[in-house]
Amino acid sequence: MNELNNIKYWLFDLDNTLYDGATKVFDQVDKKMTKFISEKLKIGSEEARKIQKNYFQEYNTTLNGMIKHHKIDADEFLEFVHDVDLNFLSKDELLEDQIRKLDGKKIIFTNGSRAHAENVTKRIGIDKLFDGIFDIRDSDFVPKPSKEPYKKLIENYKIEPQYCIFFEDIARNLKPAHELGMKTVWIKNDEPWAAKFSDAEFVNYKTDKLANFLKEINEAR
Numbered sequence: 598m599n600e601l602n603n604i605k606y607w608l609f610d611l612d613n614t615l616y617d618g619a620t621k622v623f624d625q626v627d628k629k630m631t632k633f634i635s636e637k638l639k640i641g642s643e644e645a646r647k648i649q650k651n652y653f654q655e656y657n658t659t660l661n662g663m664i665k666h667h668k669i670d671a672d673e674f675l676e677f678v679h680d681v682d683l684n685f686l687s688k689d690e691l692l693e694d695q696i697r698k699l700d701g702k703k704i705i706f707t708n709g710s711r712a713h714a715e716n717v718t719k720r721i722g723i724d725k726l727f728d729g730i731f732d733i734r735d736s737d738f739v740p741k742p743s744k745e746p747y748k749k750l751i752e753n754y755k756i757e758p759q760y761c762i763f764f765e766d767i768a769r770n771l772k773p774a775h776e777l778g779m780k781t782v783w784i785k786n787d788e789p790w791a792a793k794f795s796d797a798e799f800v801n802y803k804t805d806k807l808a809n810f811l812k813e814i815n816e817a818r
Contacts, residue, residue, distance in 0.1 A: 775799035
């Protein structure tokens with residue numbers, strides 16, 4: 598933990614990272630994606646589900662596959678899939694307190710939309726604590742873990758990677774961050790596709806709960 602005393606840039610994924618994956622917010626988004634594909638391509642939901650998962654595996658986001666193969670309107674897709682019920686997300690006072698105490702620049706880095714990030718962080722009570730949100734539009738719809746958005750984010754926010762730490766629930770998304778010189782933290786979860794590569798050398802730390810990990814850092818500084 599001592600090596601984290603010089604961190605000046607705090608980079609956070611959004612879904613299943615800034616809130617507990619057990620809340621199943623992303624499950625709603627997931628179902629809306631299936632519905633969108635089914636309606637757009639005029640196919641049954643089972644076939645739509647297969648396409649959705651194949652695109653996610655091949656192109657890192659379902660949206661990316663839909664843009665490449667079906668020329669869909671990305672804004673329409675993002676608006677539709679993120680129109681979900683967030684009422685069961687509640688204020689996370691421990692997380693709010695620990696993020697507030699962090700010294701340096703704090704940024705959300707998501708494959709989702711800015712509007713979704715704003716809605717989620719408002720519900721949790723942490724929306725005023727960040728210096729920026731770098732979303733899928735900012736990365737020209739090139740998703741993590743492609744290296745381009747990481748480089749663009751570094752440039753946009755004048756980040757020094759050696760003083761940056763990245764928190765993320767999908768282990769493979771930590772690889773480019775590590776290669777660029779950042780410290781990495783995997784938010785543990787049971788999703789097989791998210792846990793794949795969680796034992797790789799590019800994962801520096803693991804935690805069950807983000808707020809507790811930040812508390813440890815704050816107490817050590």
